[in-house]
Amino acid sequence: MHIVRRATEWGYRHVAKPIMFRRKPDAVHHGLIRAAKQVQLIPGVRSLPKLWSYQHDMLQTEVAGIAFRNPVGLSAGFDKTIETPPLMKNVGFGWMTGGSVTLGAYEGNDKPWFHRLPNSKSLVVNAGLPSEGTSVVTGRVRVYPRHLFTGFPLNVSVAKTNSQESVGDEAGVKDYCESLAAFDTLSQVAMLEINISCPNTFGGEPFTTSARLEKLLKAVDRLALTKPVFIKMPINLPFDEFDALVAVIVRHHVTGVTIGNLMKDRKKVKLQDTLPDEVKGNLSGRPTKDLTTELVRRTYKVHKDKLVIIGVGGIMSAEDAYEKIQAGASLVALITGLIYEGPQLVGDINRGLVRFLKRDGFASIAEAVGTETQK
Numbered sequence: 624m625h626i627v628r629r630a631t632e633w634g635y636r637h638v639a640k641p642i643m644f645r646r647k648p649d650a651v652h653h654g655l656i657r658a659a660k661q662v663q664l665i666p667g668v669r670s671l672p673k674l675w676s677y678q679h680d681m682l683q684t685e686v687a688g689i690a691f692r693n694p695v696g697l698s699a700g701f702d703k704t705i706e707t708p709p710l711m712k713n714v715g716f717g718w719m720t721g722g723s724v725t726l727g728a729y730e731g732n733d734k735p736w737f738h739r740l741p742n743s744k745s746l747v748v749n750a751g752l753p754s755e756g757t758s759v760v761t762g763r764v765r766v767y768p769r770h771l772f773t774g775f776p777l778n779v780s781v782a783k784t785n786s787q788e789s790v791g792d793e794a795g796v797k798d799y800c801e802s803l804a805a806f807d808t809l810s811q812v813a814m815l816e817i818n819i820s821c822p823n824t825f826g827g828e829p830f831t832t833s834a835r836l837e838k839l840l841k842a843v844d845r846l847a848l849t850k851p852v853f854i855k856m857p858i859n860l861p862f863d864e865f866d867a868l869v870a871v872i873v874r875h876h877v878t879g880v881t882i883g884n885l886m887k888d889r890k891k892v893k894l895q896d897t898l899p900d901e902v903k904g905n906l907s908g909r910p911t912k913d914l915t916t917e918l919v920r921r922t923y924k925v926h927k928d929k930l931v932i933i934g935v936g937g938i939m940s941a942e943d944a945y946e947k948i949q950a951g952a953s954l955v956a957l958i959t960g961l962i963y964e965g966p967q968l969v970g971d972i973n974r975g976l977v978r979f980l981k982r983d984g985f986a987s988i989a990e991a992v993g994t995e996t997q998k
């Protein structure tokens with residue numbers, strides 16, 4: 624197994640990745656989704672990704688009453704239409720977030736949606752919330768067998784439709800609530816994520832102010848949702864404004880926060896690539912790492928007994944994942960690391976996490992959560 628893992632790692636870095644990176648990233652993304660859908664349908668082939676997977680009893684954890692086989696998940700943004708859960712489970716993810724899904728259908732911003740910054744291990748993202756619409760995606764999720772999600776919970780990220788019709792506060796709240804209510808009825812869905820922080824949309828991010836977020840969450844409270852709810856947080860607000868949003872969140876029926884979304888302020892990071900001003904979008908991956916970890920740490924110190932934290936941003940290794948866990952994240956998720964390091968990264972992270980837990984004398988992931996903040 625070790626030989627196979629090393630061989631596939633070499634193959635990805637020296638064969639598959641160079642070939643893919645000669646193509647435009649938009650084409651690669653759509654091609655990967657198409658390929659994943661085909662792989663899932665072919666007996667024998669669909670089990671091959673299990674060669675990269677790594678599971679261990681020390682990685683099992685329970686968050687918000689939900690069992691996870693490991694804490695490493697696929698973040699929202701890769702599988703917007705929720706078409707690849709079988710493959711993501713076989714690759715070794717412990718859970719995944721699909722979406723973001725919006726109530727209405729939208730084709731997304733004009734392409735290109737993605738621009739690579741390979742030396743910075745980042746993507747510039749300007750997709751603009753493309754979505755098939757809630758009715759189509761709920762129809763797809765409904766037919767998945769329930770056992771697929773045993774130990775592999777499905778989180779669904781819901782956003783506001785990117786259109787003129789949903790710009791007003793009342794219309795925006797209604798848009799969110801209808802999608803949340805629809806996904807809440809599905810037994811295949813374990814968690815719900817409210818994406819208030821997509822920075823590439825018409826009308827901006829209206830629910831990232833305290834007053835407007837209060838209005839949204841009051842309406843969500845009235846839905847009496849049965850699934851745990853998480854809020855996908857912006858990361859470029861001043862610390863006091865970020866803290867004010869979290870203070871609103873803890874007053875409502877919200878289980879936790881996902882920290883966080885894309886980096887909007889290019890001036891706050893030192894890139895290793897040239898990024899022309901005409902390239903639209905916001906940064907994923909490595910440039911978000913330090914800021915998201917600091918926001919996880921700040922939030923855990925103040926609200927550790929009130930909020931579950933999902934850490935997202937710049938996870939390229941087991942060290943990166945463990946840093947976020949020790950800062951206060953009970954779960955972690957990634958996308959960009961998968962693109963730059965390959966599908967074996969998920970198993971490598973889980974293998975590394977077990978090594979770190981043993982080194983530090985922890986019996987489980989849960990024991991390591993937030994320990995760095997206690998020093």
